[in-house]
Amino acid sequence: xxxxxxxxxxxxxxxxxxxxxxxxxxxxxxxxxxxxxxxxxxxxxxxxxxxxxxxxxxxxxxxxxxxxxxxxxxxxxxxxxxxxxxxxxxxxxxxxxxxxxxxxxxxxxxxxxxxxxxxxxxxxxxxxxxxxxxxxxxxxxxxxxxxxxxxxxxxxxxxxxxxxxxxxxxxxxxxxxxxxxxxxxxxxxxxxxxxxxxxxxxxxxxxxxxxxxxxxxxxxxxxxxxxxxxxxxxxxxxxxxxxxxxxxxxxxxxxx
Amino acid sequence: xxxxxxxxxxxxxxxxxxxxxxxxxxxxxxxxxxxxxxxxxxxxxxxxxxxxxxxxxxxxxxxxxxxxxxxxxxxxxxxxxxxxxxxxxxxxxxxxxxxxxxxxxxxxxxxxxxxxxxxxxxxxxxxxxxxxxxxxxxxxxxxxxxxxxxxxxxxxxxxxxxxxxxxxxxxxxxxxxxxxxxxxxxxxxxxxxxxxxxxxxxxxxxxxxxxxxxxxxxxxxxxxxxxxxxxxxxxxxxxxxxxxxxxxxxxxxxxxxxxxxxxxxxxxxxxxxxxxxxxxxxxxxxxxxx
Amino acid sequence: xxxxxxxxxxxxxxxxxxxxxxxxxxxxxxxxxxxxxxxxxxxxxxxxxxxxxxxxxxxxxxxxxxxxxxxxxxxxxxxxxxxxxxxxxxxxxxxxxxxxxxxxxxxxxxxxxxxxxxxxxxxxxxxxxxxxxxxxxxxxxxxxxxxxxxxxxxxxxxxxxxxxxxxxxxxxxxxxxxxxxxxxxxxxxxxxxxxxxxxxxxxxxxxxxxxxxxxxxxxxxxxxxxxxxxxxxxxxxxxxxxxxxxxxxxxxxxxxxxxxxxxxxxxxxxxxxxxxxxxxxxxxxxxxxxxxxxxxxxxxxxxxxxxxxxxxxxxxxxxxxxxxxxxxxxxxxxxxxxxxxxxxxxxxxxxxxxxxxxxxxxxxxxxxxxxxxxxxxxxxx
Numbered sequence: 018x019x020x021x022x023x024x025x026x027x028x029x030x031x032x033x034x035x036x037x038x039x040x041x042x043x044x045x046x047x048x049x050x051x052x053x054x055x056x057x058x059x060x061x062x063x064x065x066x067x068x069x070x071x072x073x074x075x076x077x078x079x080x081x082x083x084x085x086x087x088x089x090x091x092x093x094x095x096x097x098x099x100x101x102x103x104x105x106x107x108x109x110x111x112x113x114x115x116x117x118x119x120x121x122x123x124x125x126x127x128x129x130x131x132x133x134x135x136x137x138x139x140x141x142x143x144x145x146x147x148x149x150x151x152x153x154x155x156x157x158x159x160x161x162x163x164x165x166x167x168x169x170x171x172x173x174x175x176x177x178x179x180x181x182x183x184x185x186x187x188x189x190x191x192x193x194x195x196x197x198x199x200x201x202x203x204x205x206x207x208x209x210x211x212x213x214x215x216x217x218x219x220x221x222x223x224x225x226x227x228x229x230x231x232x233x234x235x236x237x238x239x240x241x242x243x244x245x246x247x248x249x250x251x252x253x254x255x256x257x258x259x260x261x262x263x264x265x266x267x268x269x270x271x272x273x
Numbered sequence: 274x275x276x277x278x279x280x281x282x283x284x285x286x287x288x289x290x291x292x293x294x295x296x297x298x299x300x301x302x303x304x305x306x307x308x309x310x311x312x313x314x315x316x317x318x319x320x321x322x323x324x325x326x327x328x329x330x331x332x333x334x335x336x337x338x339x340x341x342x343x344x345x346x347x348x349x350x351x352x353x354x355x356x357x358x359x360x361x362x363x364x365x366x367x368x369x370x371x372x373x374x375x376x377x378x379x380x381x382x383x384x385x386x387x388x389x390x391x392x393x394x395x396x397x398x399x400x401x402x403x404x405x406x407x408x409x410x411x412x413x414x415x416x417x418x419x420x421x422x423x424x425x426x427x428x429x430x431x432x433x434x435x436x437x438x439x440x441x442x443x444x445x446x447x448x449x450x451x452x453x454x455x456x457x458x459x460x461x462x463x464x465x466x467x468x469x470x471x472x473x474x475x476x477x478x479x480x481x482x483x484x485x486x487x488x489x490x491x492x493x494x495x496x497x498x499x500x501x502x503x504x505x506x507x508x509x510x511x512x513x514x515x516x517x518x519x520x521x522x523x524x525x526x527x528x529x530x531x532x533x534x535x536x537x538x539x540x541x542x543x544x545x546x547x548x549x550x551x552x553x554x555x556x557x558x559x560x561x562x563x
Numbered sequence: 564x565x566x567x568x569x570x571x572x573x574x575x576x577x578x579x580x581x582x583x584x585x586x587x588x589x590x591x592x593x594x595x596x597x598x599x600x601x602x603x604x605x606x607x608x609x610x611x612x613x614x615x616x617x618x619x620x621x622x623x624x625x626x627x628x629x630x631x632x633x634x635x636x637x638x639x640x641x642x643x644x645x646x647x648x649x650x651x652x653x654x655x656x657x658x659x660x661x662x663x664x665x666x667x668x669x670x671x672x673x674x675x676x677x678x679x680x681x682x683x684x685x686x687x688x689x690x691x692x693x694x695x696x697x698x699x700x701x702x703x704x705x706x707x708x709x710x711x712x713x714x715x716x717x718x719x720x721x722x723x724x725x726x727x728x729x730x731x732x733x734x735x736x737x738x739x740x741x742x743x744x745x746x747x748x749x750x751x752x753x754x755x756x757x758x759x760x761x762x763x764x765x766x767x768x769x770x771x772x773x774x775x776x777x778x779x780x781x782x783x784x785x786x787x788x789x790x791x792x793x794x795x796x797x798x799x800x801x802x803x804x805x806x807x808x809x810x811x812x813x814x815x816x817x818x819x820x821x822x823x824x825x826x827x828x829x830x831x832x833x834x835x836x837x838x839x840x841x842x843x844x845x846x847x848x849x850x851x852x853x854x855x856x857x858x859x860x861x862x863x864x865x866x867x868x869x870x871x872x873x874x875x876x877x878x879x880x881x882x883x884x885x886x887x888x889x890x891x892x893x894x895x896x897x898x899x900x901x902x903x904x905x906x907x908x909x910x911x912x913x914x915x916x917x918x919x920x921x922x923x924x925x926x927x928x929x930x931x932x933x934x935x936x937x938x939x940x941x942x943x944x
Contacts, residue, residue: 069772095774103772109765111829112758120762123755124774132783135754136747142754149755189774307692354869357877363691364630365876368824369869371817376865382858494699494813501696537707540700544685547697551688 019046020082022225023068023099023193027077029249030067037063038249039076045193045242048219050226052240052257054233056269059246061229062104065195068227069101070094081192096124098192102182102199104229110171114162117170117181118153121188153188159221160184160214176207180214187222194218196228200235208232212239237261245269277405279523285411286480287519288418292473293496294503294511295425296466302442302506303462306363309370310350312493313377314467318343318474319484320381323392332394332475339471346377347467348460356456381486389485392478410479421472422512425465429508434461442506495522498543504556513554518542576753579832580745587738594731604734608802610842611737612795615744617822617838618831619791622748624820625829626757627784628764630695632816633682634792636702637675639811641793643709643717645671646725646800653726664728664736668797675793676786678705683785687778699813709808722807725800737798744791749831751787760784821868 021044029039038060045051053061066072068079070091078087086094100121109117122128130145157163160180165173170181179199186194199215200208212235219226230236236243236257243260245252253263260266293315300308318339325335354373358366397409429435440448441458449455470489477492478484495518503514518539525535546554590607593599599607620634649667656663682701689697709717717723751757759780762770771777800806819838826837841864848860874880 071768071772091771092774092776095772100774101772103769107766107769107772109762109769111765112761116758116761119755120758120770120775121773123759128755130755132751132756135756136750138750146754185773301692307695354873357873357879360878361876364624364828365872367630367692367695368820369872371821372865372868372872375861376869379858379861379865383862387858490814494703498696498700501693505692533711534707537704540704543700544697547689547693548685551693 021045022047022049023079023081023227025064025068025077025079028064028067028074028079029076030063030072031075036249038067038246041077041244041246041249041251043244043254045225045227048223048225049241050215050219050228050239052236052243053227053229053246054231054236054243054261055246055252058248060249061246062197063249064246065101065197065229068094068195069099092124095189095191098190099195100186100189100191100193101195102179102186102197104197104201106175106178106182108170108178108181108185110169112170113167114170114173114181115150115153115157115166117185118156118188119149121185122149122152125190156184156188175202179203183214183218187218187224191224193225193227194222196226198229198231200230200232208235211235215239233261275527278407279527280520281407281411281415283520283523284516285414285418285476285519286522287516288415288422289473289476289480289492289515290496290499290519291512291515292418292421292469292476293492294500294515295422295508296469297497297500298503298505298508298511299438299462300466301500302508303438304351304355304359304459305445306355306366307370307497308355308463308466309367309493310373310377311466311470312489312491312496313374313381314343314347314470315474315477315489315492316381316484316486317346317377317489318471319392319478319488320385320390321471322475322478323390323484326392326394336472336475339474340468343467343471343474344464347463347470351460351463378486378490385486387485389483392482392484394479394482410476414476414479417472417476421469425469426508434458438462495539498539501553502543502546504550504553506557507553507555510553510555576749577746579835580742580749583738583742583745583835587735587742590738591735594734601730604730605802606843606846607734608737608798609846610839611734611741612798612802613819613822613838613842614835615741615791615795615798616819617826617834618744618748619788619795620819621823621826621828621831621834622751622760622784622788624823625834626752626760626764627781629781629784630691631698631788632695632813632820633698633700633702633705634788634819635811635813635815636698636705637679637789637792638796638799638815639702639705639709639806639808640678641671641675641796642800642806642811643723643796643808644674645793645797646723646806647717649726649797649801650724658726659729659732661736663726664733664801668736668740668794671797671800672790672793675796676790679785679787679789679792680782682789683782687781699816702811702813702816706808706811718806720809722805723800724805725803727804728801733801737802740794740798744794745831745835747787748791752831756780756783821864825868825871 023043023045025041025043028041028043030037031039041060041064043051043053053064055061063072067074068086070086070089070093074087078085080086081097081099084097086097086099089097109120112120128145128149130142133139135142154163154166157166160183162173162177162181162184165177170178173181183194183196183199196215200211203211215226215228216239218224228240240257242255243257244254245260245263245266247269252269253260253266293311296311296314297308300306300311321339321342322332322335325338326332329335350373354369355366358369394410399406399408400412429438437448437453437458438461440451440453441455445455448458473492473496474489477488496515499514499518500511501514502517503510503512505511521539521542522535525538526532531538550556590599594604616634616638620631623629623631645667648670649663652663652666653660678701682698685694685697710720712719714721752761759770759775760783762773762775763777763780767777796806822838822841823834825841826833826835845860849857852860875884
């Protein structure tokens with residue numbers, strides 16, 4: 018039996034009187050690539066925000082590998098193993114590429130180093146710094162960002178900024194990686210590239226991927242399972258092919 | 274009886290603060306900047322009144338000239354110092370505003386010297402109702418500030434320019450797309466703010482007739498505090514914050530044990546209110562979209 | 564080879580510190596060989612205090628990206644409490660006791676640091692201008708409280724007299740404090756903790772999502788910054804033999820901020836140079852421009868400040884800035900903007916996370932607040 022990594026139970030949130038998300042039940046198995054699709058305003062990003070602790074759910078809860086994460090702070094959730102990227106890229110713009118990744122690394126137990134150790138420049142500080150730098154370089158090589166490692170991240174071209182955001186998320190050593198519209202603004206070639214990259218990430222970093230995407234070709238080519246949302250509720254769920262061919266889904270997308 | 278005097282005093286100080294706070298809050302709402310030099314416009318107004326009181330001896334003429342002059346100065350500052358920075362980091366704008374504040378203060382010192390100047394207003398006997406004694410100027414301040422606030426509220430609600438101002442403070446780029454000239458809206462905002470500052474200068478002089486180049490600093494800071502307490506960007510908030518702060522000040526001055534700490538108490542109230550309501554009493558909270 | 568490279572690179576962070584160590588040695592040798600004039604020593608102390616203040620304020624403004632207008636308040640706390648401590652223990656430890664000096668510096672710094680922690684707490688909920696006004700209010704509160712103390716406790720309006728340490732040596736302690744504060748600041752910035760602080764400046768939401776404990780690092784930055792402001796305050800009290808709380812109003816905080824801005828927000832070296840230069844020029848100008856001319860000095864600074872900030876930040880002047888970028892004039896290799904290898908901010912460009920839309924945004928992470936939020940938006944004016 019396959020292990021369930023991320024599970025939501027009756028997850029919901031209301032803003033004022035608006036039920037932005039309600040009764041969402043998703044269970045994602047280990048090393049799956051899982052898609053979250055739906056029209057604009059269906060509540061996809063809100064679910065991401067719930068799963069990362071930006072918003073607190075008003076109903077239901079969610080679990081990572083069986084442990085409940087509801088009510089935890091954003092950083093605790095990240096430490097527990099959920100990392101994300103953003104729909105509108107959020108990099109540390111005035112920091113170099115490598116420092117962006119090193120910020121992601123800094124909470125790993127093996128890079129622990131106290132304030133006074135750093136300020137007094139004890140030997141451990143140098144050891145940790147070097148280890149972090151090497152690890153960051155390794156990650157940057159994978160994402161083809163090594164050459165640009167000392168540039169400011171705001172000077173990177175768009176596609177590379179997306180990659181850097183993924184690299185930074187992976188640096189936090191997640192169990193589940195949440196990607197918010199990773200293919201937005203990419204041309205078909207880049208999209209195809211990205212599909213390979215995501216599969217590669219899953220295998221190389223042993224992560225489970227949950228992604229939001231509008232491009233149906235991308236979703237059907239990449240995702241094992243999907244959940245289709247409409248007006249904050251689940252419209253269809255299951256293997257990609259079944260869910261996307263569901264009459265309800267087609268109706269929601271095409272209208273009438 | 275003393276309580277009533279204190280309350281009336283508080284309301285009139287509050288009215289002055291509210292008038293200044295309105296300038297801060299409108300500029301903040303519309304240009305999204307802290308006009309740190311706003312307090313010094315009060316000083317400019319005060320000196321103009323001083324000069325024209327000496328020339329004409331007539332307060333109304335002096336005030337009219339001061340209003341016009343402050344509007345000109347305010348609009349010029351906006352065009353020269355703030356407009357080039359539109360779209361730049363708000364911190365940069367804030368620091369430029371600090372620079373403008375220094376500039377006005379040192380110019381005033383060059384022109385008028387550092388010794389305080391005394392403005393002579395006509396002497397009017399206080400009104401006596403039973404044992405209650407009220408200064409006429411306090412009453413004038415109170416009435417005038419109420420009129421100003423009412424007029425401003427009506428202006429914002431019912432005129433095209435006022436609605437354009439509200440729209441700009443909600444969403445500048447959308448307003449621009451609607452065909453409204455945001456630049457002129459900002460200019461008008463600065464003009465109104467400066468006119469209010471000139472009036473506040475008059476009322477502050479009626480209360481304390483000595484003027485020096487730092488005349489506007491403390492009322493400026495207090496009014497800014499009032500604007501933040503009320504919720505910066507909100508016009509009713511500025512009025513509420515101003516009156517609240519004025520009352521606190523008047524009451525605190527009347528209790529000998531805490532009178533020396535009046536300033537500290539006012540700032541403490543600010544900190545406490547912001548801790549409870551981080552956007553001020555009537556401030557709108559906006560969530561950042563993730 | 565790699566380790567060597569890393570070592571050399573990290574050495575470059577300390578160039579300014581080395582320069583100051585050399586300066587300290589030079590002045591020390593001068594003072595014991597030919598002796599320094601009283602006014603020179605006083606100026607030296609003044610410059611050092613200004614540099615400590617500017618560097619420590621830069622930690623909050625330049626690296627954490629929060630605007631503090633109450634730095635003088637922390638300095639005031641340090642000056643009064645460190646000075647008072649020194650006065651109390653002077654009879655026990657004797658006159659000119661180095662132990663007394665060091666202890667009171669530490670105590671002044673520690674008290675300021677505790678208050679930095681306390682004032683850092685609202686920083687967690689407030690952003691941008693709101694925090695600025697809270698720090699400003701804090702500074703005014705501190706000032707006003709000390710002004711109204713009794714004659715016996717903290718001197719009240721007349722100010723607090725502090726022990727007169729031997730001026731021939733006091734400036735060496737000042738240099739020591741400066742070097743330590745620089746070393747700590749530079750080490751902090753160039754460590755994982757510093758990166759975490761900078762990441763909060765650049766994008767707080769992303770920092771949280773990347774697992775940065777924003778609470779901890781905001782408090783850390785505030786605490787370290789106010790510690791050194793307190794240290795500077797103690798030095799100030801010893802340098803002047805007395806403390807007047809009226810000196811520490813928001814105007815003084817703004818003076819420090821101006822140094823930070825002119826030196827380049829986010830640049831430690833810039834802060835050092837600007838603080839030293841401005842203090843020096845101010846003192847020299849004050850001797851030349853006496854009487855009515857003194858006011859020209861303020862005018863001059865006001866104009867310089869406005870011109871520099873507009874030149875450095877105006878979106879309309881971006882083209883001119885690119886053309887005359889000093890880093891490009893001197894280094895042809897860096898012509899392509901994408902290869903600029905500097906991690907800290909450009910000379911006079913102000914990086915800050917206080918962005919237009921974020922100005923009014925506050926943390927609304929729990930659901931009760933969310934409801935208020937919607938209601939307020941509906942019912943707002």
